[in-house]
Amino acid sequence: MLQPPKEGNAAWDRHYGREKSRQSYPDENLVRLLGAIEPGPALDFGCGSGRHLVLLSELGFGPLYGADASAAARELSKESVFEARVLTPEQVRDQIAPGTLSVAIVWGVLHYNSAEVQSELLALLAAKLSPEAPLLGTLRSKNDTHYTTNSDISAAPIQFFDEREARDLLRQHFQEVELGYIERTPIGQLDRRICHWFFRARNPVASGAAA
Numbered sequence: 001m002l003q004p005p006k007e008g009n010a011a012w013d014r015h016y017g018r019e020k021s022r023q024s025y026p027d028e029n030l031v032r033l034l035g036a037i038e039p040g041p042a043l044d045f046g047c048g049s050g051r052h053l054v055l056l057s058e059l060g061f062g063p064l065y066g067a068d069a070s071a072a073a074r075e076l077s078k079e080s081v082f083e084a085r086v087l088t089p090e091q092v093r094d095q096i097a098p099g100t101l102s103v104a105i106v107w108g109v110l111h112y113n114s115a116e117v118q119s120e121l122l123a124l125l126a127a128k129l130s131p132e133a134p135l136l137g138t139l140r141s142k143n144d145t146h147y148t149t150n151s152d153i154s155a156a157p158i159q160f161f162d163e164r165e166a167r168d169l170l171r172q173h174f175q176e177v178e179l180g181y182i183e184r185t186p187i188g189q190l191d192r193r194i195c196h197w198f199f200r201a202r203n204p205v206a207s208g209a210a211a
Contacts, residue, residue, distance in 0.1 A: 050080030
């Protein structure tokens with residue numbers, strides 16, 4: 001499991017084979033969220049071209065792990081951050097010890113998978129995070145109108161979420177869920193909206209647990 005359908009995987013390989021897909025700059029919302037976390041072991045699941053691995057490295061996180069189903073993306077990430085261990089999704093299960101991560105990132109990942117894979121991935125990441133450590137990520141909002149007209153990735157499957165659905169998904173495996181919302185329009189295309197929920201989810205230490 002944890003692998004997208006073959007047609008989706010091929011779409012991402014094509015996407016990351018294009019020069020314009022090699023993003024260099026991190027998402028500003030993620031920059032703010034990571035700034036509040038004490039650096040430690042970190043995973044960027046769905047690392048793409050490696051832009052957030054670069055950010056994690058610059059902020060002092062380590063050891064660093066990246067994971068992506070796309071072979072093209074994994075090669076880009078290896079080029080971006082030499083010290084990162086870049087894995088396939090299945091390798092995450094065996095090569096990262098449970099309860100060791102200080103943060104895990106799923107930025108632009110969950111909504112491109114089936115409900116079954118979403119739940120499996122959230123369960124896996126919850127197990128890899130240390131107590132109190134957050135999962136940071138995004139989910140595509142139902143307000144979005146851009147995806148279906150984006151020829152680069154429109155072959156990949158996708159799920160859109162309203163607020164209740166986003167919370168319900170994350171609460172399957174995390175006790176605390178905080179949401180934010182991002183909406184933007186491409187320049188000169190005010191009729192098109194790119195819309196995401198972004199979130200911080202974590203499992204706090206149980207009250208009364210030993211220090």
